[in-house]
Amino acid sequence: MQALEEHYKPFLSSRVEARKFSPFWGQDLPEGLIPHPKPIDLGPGLPHEGFFPLESMHLNVVEDPFQHTSYNTKSRKLHKPAPETSTHFDERRFVSDKLSSESAVDVWRYEPDSPGVIPLSQGLQYTDTAGMKPMLDFCRGFISYAHPPAYDEWDVTLANGSSDASFKIFETLCDSSVTVLVEEFTFSPTLAIIAATGGTAVPVKLDITADPDLQGINVDHLTDLLENWTQGPNAHLSKPKLLYTIPTGQNPTGMTLSLEKRKQIYALAEKHDFIIIEDDPYGYLRYPFYDRENPGYNPYALHEYTAKDYCEKVLAKSFITMDTSGRVLRCETFSKVFCPGLRLSFVAGNKFLIKKLVDFAEVSSRAPSGVSQLIVNNVIQKWAKNHSSPQEAWLTWVMKVAGHYTHRRNMFVQALEATEAFGKGLFSLAQTTAGMFLAVEVNFDQFAKALNTTERSQAMQRLKLITIEEGVGIILGINMAVDRHYSLARSFFLRLTFAFAADVEELQEAAVRLSKAFKRFATEF
Numbered sequence: 001m002q003a004l005e006e007h008y009k010p011f012l013s014s015r016v017e018a019r020k021f022s023p024f025w026g027q028d029l030p031e032g033l034i035p036h037p038k039p040i041d042l043g044p045g046l047p048h049e050g051f052f053p054l055e056s057m058h059l060n061v062v063e064d065p066f067q068h069t070s071y072n073t074k075s076r077k078l079h080k081p082a083p084e085t086s087t088h089f090d091e092r093r094f095v096s097d098k099l100s101s102e103s104a105v106d107v108w109r110y111e112p113d114s115p116g117v118i119p120l121s122q123g124l125q126y127t128d129t130a131g132m133k134p135m136l137d138f139c140r141g142f143i144s145y146a147h148p149p150a151y152d153e154w155d156v157t158l159a160n161g162s163s164d165a166s167f168k169i170f171e172t173l174c175d176s177s178v179t180v181l182v183e184e185f186t187f188s189p190t191l192a193i194i195a196a197t198g199g200t201a202v203p204v205k206l207d208i209t210a211d212p213d214l215q216g217i218n219v220d221h222l223t224d225l226l227e228n229w230t231q232g233p234n235a236h237l238s239k240p241k242l243l244y245t246i247p248t249g250q251n252p253t254g255m256t257l258s259l260e261k262r263k264q265i266y267a268l269a270e271k272h273d274f275i276i277i278e279d280d281p282y283g284y285l286r287y288p289f290y291d292r293e294n295p296g297y298n299p300y301a302l303h304e305y306t307a308k309d310y311c312e313k314v315l316a317k318s319f320i321t322m323d324t325s326g327r328v329l330r331c332e333t334f335s336k337v338f339c340p341g342l343r344l345s346f347v348a349g350n351k352f353l354i355k356k357l358v359d360f361a362e363v364s365s366r367a368p369s370g371v372s373q374l375i376v377n378n379v380i381q382k383w384a385k386n387h388s389s390p391q392e393a394w395l396t397w398v399m400k401v402a403g404h405y406t407h408r409r410n411m412f413v414q415a416l417e418a419t420e421a422f423g424k425g426l427f428s429l430a431q432t433t434a435g436m437f438l439a440v441e442v443n444f445d446q447f448a449k450a451l452n453t454t455e456r457s458q459a460m461q462r463l464k465l466i467t468i469e470e471g472v473g474i475i476l477g478i479n480m481a482v483d484r485h486y487s488l489a490r491s492f493f494l495r496l497t498f499a500f501a502a503d504v505e506e507l508q509e510a511a512v513r514l515s516k517a518f519k520r521f522a523t524e525f
Helices: 002-011 091-100 133-146 162-173 188-196 219-227 259-272 307-314 351-362 370-384 390-417 453-470 484-490 504-523
Strands: 056-060 104-108 154-159 179-183 200-204 242-245 275-279 328-333 345-350 427-429 437-442 493-497
Touching: 002 351, 056 370, 104 370, 133 154, 133 328, 133 345, 133 370, 133 390, 154 162, 154 351, 162 188, 162 275, 162 328, 162 345, 162 351, 179 188, 188 200, 200 219, 219 259, 242 259, 259 275, 307 390, 345 351, 370 390, 390 427, 390 437, 390 504, 437 453, 453 484, 453 504
Parallel strands: 179 200, 179 242, 242 275, 275 328
Antiparallel strands: 056 104, 154 345, 328 345, 427 437, 437 493
16 A cells, blocks of 8 residues: 555645545544443434435336336336326336345345345435445455456445546546546546646547447557657646546547457556546446347347356456456446436546545535435345355345447447448448447548548538428537548547437437438438
């Protein structure tokens, strides 16, 4: 721990030292003082749990995504109201059946016989800033199971979602002199966070390609950038201290870094002494490349993987698994595979930096919602009764979610490739093997070859308007660029998501509408 502190203390922002949280309810006891064995505590300003208006909570938990649609395949909402005479989805019957099947998660004020469960008396109370012990224990166990770090001095802390985790990290590590390397197209709110905390984002070239070995960060470009920093276009900036990356199912491109590229990037981090901030919200939504000869192939539907197989054969290896010097901060979230509205995530990394994140939370947001922790933890504990461990139970659920995403991706790609616009070569698809996004590249050379880069960029804005008229929502790639000028020539793509549509039929209709938009667009040139 001392070695980690000595090495990474220079990475801290100038504001860190001002975070001196002194709990007024604590004190150092003089040596020899023997506390009363049964004190009556009149110190902390905590309401007694007897004041909490909730006696119990009963969560009706599904075993599979979209399980409720078995009652009514046309119902798009679990709690869709229906007239008494209707044969459509019956919410009361659904809930009654769930209760009678003992699949509900019952949360009581006290849980004396369930050590891994968070009771209401704890979940509704003030709690430790880093998180509740059962939830922290699960997160530590899960990292050890799925992405074991290559060193011992690591820990985890909870956060209020990925954006909160990112803000705490950059606020702790950034000053006005700090340069942050970022994939040239990225989750743009992170750019706002970097700017708000004083840092300067510098884009790193991405390879948007179907070749799995080449996808993601262009390592040659990154190497040249670092090796020749003082002679390059960013010589006026300090050499980078941080690299922010979404390595798996990258947002917005859908690209995934190969293991070889990850090793090369980590070696560069060691050589040039920068910290890797690995944001991995999509890493557990993994699927094989789309196979035109077998478009319906879905390994999850065929139950090809156990939880251990999934970790060893399917998941992309986290940077933290090759981290020997504590320079990786891994950000995970429950948003994409549980519920985003719970705003619950966690960060894993070396103990020194994790402690600094907790210190920041002490003087800002404090602990994440106790109810959110309670719900996630207790549902996992419920599932764990049918598995060998909570980690295996959680991964079993994750694989079911990944199976649904695989099916959606397959059917969406099949529908897109069946369109007239695709057949005419007006657009092409970038192969993706993880996440929620698909990059659709506009093939200007097929219908507007004479347009220069600036004119093509202007044309993309017109395409956006046409898609609105045709009734399909898209995101322009340029809107997620770190530096629009730097990435302009590589920005002629759309980011599409297959996550939010109600069902496959809606995705298929979206493909038809997108084809109409492209055909209209092509006729204007």
